[in-house]
Amino acid sequence: MATSTYLSNLSTLTVNAVSLLDQATNVVFTNTKEQLEATAFGDTSRKYTAGLFNNECTMTLYQSYISSETYQTLAALVGSTTNVVAGVTDGATTKTFTLTGCYLEALPVVNASLGELSTVDITFTGGVYSVA
Amino acid sequence: MKYVIQSEKIGKIGDEFVPDYGINIEALLEGGFISTATETKSSKVKSEPKE
Numbered sequence: 001m002a003t004s005t006y007l008s009n010l011s012t013l014t015v016n017a018v019s020l021l022d023q024a025t026n027v028v029f030t031n032t033k034e035q036l037e038a039t040a041f042g043d044t045s046r047k048y049t050a051g052l053f054n055n056e057c058t059m060t061l062y063q064s065y066i067s068s069e070t071y072q073t074l075a076a077l078v079g080s081t082t083n084v085v086a087g088v089t090d091g092a093t094t095k096t097f098t099l100t101g102c103y104l105e106a107l108p109v110v111n112a113s114l115g116e117l118s119t120v121d122i123t124f125t126g127g128v129y130s131v132a
Numbered sequence: 133m134k135y136v137i138q139s140e141k142i143g144k145i146g147d148e149f150v151p152d153y154g155i156n157i158e159a160l161l162e163g164g165f166i167s168t169a170t171e172t173k174s175s176k177v178k179s180e181p182k183e
Contacts, residue, residue: 016156017149018141018165068139068165076159083154100154127154 012087012096013059015124018073025119026060029086029097031129055129057084057099063111063118070120077104084124095131102127134169141165 013021034051065071081103087096102124111118135149142165143149149166151157160166
């Protein structure tokens with residue numbers, strides 16, 4: 001049966017070598033290779049070919065301004081590149097997904113709603129994808 | 133340049149931090165996660181050789 005229920009099997013989550021596993025509630029790691037149209041006259045169906053990789057990692061983190069937590073980890077990364085690593089353990093199998101040199105464009109510094117724990121959604125784009 | 137871990141979020145405090153390729157060192161220094169290791173020089177003063 002092909003199911004992956006995420007309870008505690010996200011075993012690693014680091015941004016710029018800093019563990020943010022205890023602040024994360026959602027991670028989406030996407031390996032994308034851009035689709036380029038290659039259809040030409042005479043073709044009766046559209047054809048596509050692979051372009052550049054354009055990888056992405058999005059995550060939702062609890063906002064925390066205290067030492068060594070979310071804000072302190074991310075504030076200095078805005079407008080620069082870093083590494084993101086997500087490790088998943090599924091039974092006896094562990095996969096470690098890495099984006100090397102991905103770019104953080106924006107960081108919501110305040111996201112306040114009455115009566116709710118504050119969270120921030122961030123997106124790392126680009127970088128070289130690898131899996132081990 | 134050597135770096136020393138200052139936060140448990142990246143390893144054992146006091147250990148040397150060896151950055152992987154792609155790690156943003158400036159951000160880690162700015163956030164206080166690591167510090168630069170200051171090399172300590174020997175305080176011993178060489179005495180003049182005895183004749």
